[in-house]
Amino acid sequence: MTRRVGLAIIGLTALGAVAGPWLAPHDPNVQWLAQRLAGPSWTHPLGLDELGRDVLARLLMGARISLFVGLAVVTVSAAVGMAIGATAGYAGGRVDNIVGRVMDVLMAFPGILLAIALVAVLGPSLTNVVLALTVIGWVGYARLVRGQVLKIRELEYVQAARALGAPVWRVLWRHVIPATLPAVTVQATIGMAGSIIAEASLSFLGLGVQPPSPSWGTMLDAGRAHLYDAPHLTVFPGIAIALLVLGFNFVGDGLRDQIDERAT
Amino acid sequence: MLRFTIRRLLLTVPVLFGVATLVFSLLHLVPGDPALAMLGESASASDVGELRERLGLDRPLPAQYAAFVAGLARGDLGTSFRYGTPVAREIGQRLPRTLELAAAAILVAVCLAIPLGVIGALYRGTAIDQAAMTVSLLGISMPNFWLGPLLAIVFAVSLGWVPVSGTGTWRHLVLPSVTLGAALAAVLARMTRASLIEELRELYVLAARARGISNARAVIAHALRNSLIPVVTILGLQCGAVLTGTIITETIFAWPGVGRLMIQAINFRDYPLVQGCILFIAVTYVMVNLLVDLAYGWLDPRIRYE
Numbered sequence: 001m002t003r004r005v006g007l008a009i010i011g012l013t014a015l016g017a018v019a020g021p022w023l024a025p026h027d028p029n030v031q032w033l034a035q036r037l038a039g040p041s042w043t044h045p046l047g048l049d050e051l052g053r054d055v056l057a058r059l060l061m062g063a064r065i066s067l068f069v070g071l072a073v074v075t076v077s078a079a080v081g082m083a084i085g086a087t088a089g090y091a092g093g094r095v096d097n098i099v100g101r102v103m104d105v106l107m108a109f110p111g112i113l114l115a116i117a118l119v120a121v122l123g124p125s126l127t128n129v130v131l132a133l134t135v136i137g138w139v140g141y142a143r144l145v146r147g148q149v150l151k152i153r154e155l156e157y158v159q160a161a162r163a164l165g166a167p168v169w170r171v172l173w174r175h176v177i178p179a180t181l182p183a184v185t186v187q188a189t190i191g192m193a194g195s196i197i198a199e200a201s202l203s204f205l206g207l208g209v210q211p212p213s214p215s216w217g218t219m220l221d222a223g224r225a226h227l228y229d230a231p232h233l234t235v236f237p238g239i240a241i242a243l244l245v246l247g248f249n250f251v252g253d254g255l256r257d258q259i260d261e262r263a264t
Numbered sequence: 265m266l267r268f269t270i271r272r273l274l275l276t277v278p279v280l281f282g283v284a285t286l287v288f289s290l291l292h293l294v295p296g297d298p299a300l301a302m303l304g305e306s307a308s309a310s311d312v313g314e315l316r317e318r319l320g321l322d323r324p325l326p327a328q329y330a331a332f333v334a335g336l337a338r339g340d341l342g343t344s345f346r347y348g349t350p351v352a353r354e355i356g357q358r359l360p361r362t363l364e365l366a367a368a369a370i371l372v373a374v375c376l377a378i379p380l381g382v383i384g385a386l387y388r389g390t391a392i393d394q395a396a397m398t399v400s401l402l403g404i405s406m407p408n409f410w411l412g413p414l415l416a417i418v419f420a421v422s423l424g425w426v427p428v429s430g431t432g433t434w435r436h437l438v439l440p441s442v443t444l445g446a447a448l449a450a451v452l453a454r455m456t457r458a459s460l461i462e463e464l465r466e467l468y469v470l471a472a473r474a475r476g477i478s479n480a481r482a483v484i485a486h487a488l489r490n491s492l493i494p495v496v497t498i499l500g501l502q503c504g505a506v507l508t509g510t511i512i513t514e515t516i517f518a519w520p521g522v523g524r525l526m527i528q529a530i531n532f533r534d535y536p537l538v539q540g541c542i543l544f545i546a547v548t549y550v551m552v553n554l555l556v557d558l559a560y561g562w563l564d565p566r567i568r569y570e
Contacts, residue, residue, distance in 0.1 A: 104278075104282070105279055105286060108282070108546055109542075110504030110505065110546070113507075113545055113546065117538070118293070120290075121293045122294075204512070205512065206527075217409070224413055227413060228421050234417065238414065241410060245407070
């Protein structure tokens with residue numbers, strides 16, 4: 001049930017992101033300066049922001065950024081993490097030790113601290129946000145896949161492939177990595193939620209997507225100056241972030257339960 | 265226990281070394297010349313040269329690294345470009361505020377989580393349990409950079425009960441500590457519920473009930489205490505989330521702690537101060553994790569022999 005609710009939330013957000021220009025009642029960059037900070041009305045269902053721009057239109061545009069960052073970070077992190085984790089787990093020995101120490105150092109930075117540090121020195125931009133989140137993101141996948149590979153490499157069908165003389169890359173690519181995909185899929189779904197929150201956090205701190213691009217985090221940051229006179233600027237982008245994050249968490253939890261059921 | 269402690273301490277050394285190396289390399293990731301980036305495009309060549317010399321950027325990389333590590337060993341984190349004072353002093357001045365906020369947030373989280381978790385476990389499967397767990401799910405799903413402003417709108421702007429930002433009295437601490445503690449409370453409440461449900465199934469609880477003691481007494485005097493061991497572990501492990509949470513919470517409520525100092529340093533491109541803050545937070549996190557591991561090894565002897 002919760003998985004369906006999650007899928008519905010993600011589906012609607014994706015629809016809003018793709019069909020935003022046709023669904024939105026107005027252009028997200030057109031300004032109605034005389035009505036700036038106006039609350040919700042029939043013409044502007046979610047109100048206008050501090051520069052008189054339509055909040056609904058900007059939220060729909062912002063969905064593109066959130067989903068793009070989530071997909072980009074998860075795809076690159078999962079690919080890099082799987083490659084490194086599978087190699088470390090399969091090779092073992094010194095390779096595994098070196099990878100383990102690198103992961104320990106990266107895990108020593110709590111939450112998005114390292115991402116904040118990287119964006120601080122590289123400069124705030126969408127590309128640097130994706131890069132910074134990927135630098136911290138691959139570690140989780142690598143740890144997960146390494147753990148799985150340690151078990152999978154001892155299974156009979158993998159031993160058989162090795163005994164038949166299959167090269168290492170073929171054993172990994174054809175036999176080991178596919179077996180790790182269910183766990184990686186769950187991690188990726190929950191990782192989407194994490195990446196969306198991380199992007200919004202960085203944008204909220206002024207380190208992510210820069211104005212006038214309508215990122216949900218940037219919109220929340222702008223709304224902070226108008227808590228007294230325009231609370232709708234804080235409420236609606238927050239609802240959008242919380243709902244989308246909840247959607248991905250619901251789907252991730254559902255997938256995990258399904259995999260656990262199959263395993264037992 | 266001594267062998268376990270020494271082994272755990274030795275494992276921490278390379279991690280701290282790696283953290284220091286990574287933080288050192290941050291300044292060298294700045295696109296172009298870090299000194300020019302700090303001073304701005306309009307700076308004169310002599311000013312840029314002087315700053316390069318002051319930051320030690322004119323020296324070979326191995327010499328810079330050696331000086332950085334030697335400085336760390338003496339507790340010298342460099343000099344702030346903006347304030348012209350030692351970075352360690354700037355962090356030290358703001359540290360009590362961050363600790364105050366973190367301690368208040370943990371207190372709020374524990375005070376909210378344990379009753380919620382106990383209610384959930386006692387009324388398992390009922391509407392009361394579902395309501396308690398829905399509240400905790402909300403706490404997990406709401407990012408603190410949204411919860412903070414929402415709380416400010418309701419309790420500071422509309423009701424006027426507490427100030428919206430600043431420091432000075434306990435009333436200033438209410439909104440930041442609730443904002444920072446909410447997610448932690450949610451995690452702890454779920455953990456308390458799950459752990460207490462497990463504990464209530466144990467034979468010694470059944471035996472206590474068979475002796476005729478009340479349900480409430482069985483929970484409070486027997487099961488709750490034992491069920492809190494994993495909760496304390498999770499609390500320790502969540503300290504990292506609290507530390508990074510302070511960065512955003514301090515920014516929202518203009519709380520003068522280390523997190524806000526770091527964001528201000530980023531905005532002013534005060535790279536030595538940024539490096540110092542990041543190093544400080546990461547090292548604190550590593551040390552907290554070390555303490556949690558040692559405490560857990562002390563509480564549960566099985567951990568020591570793994």
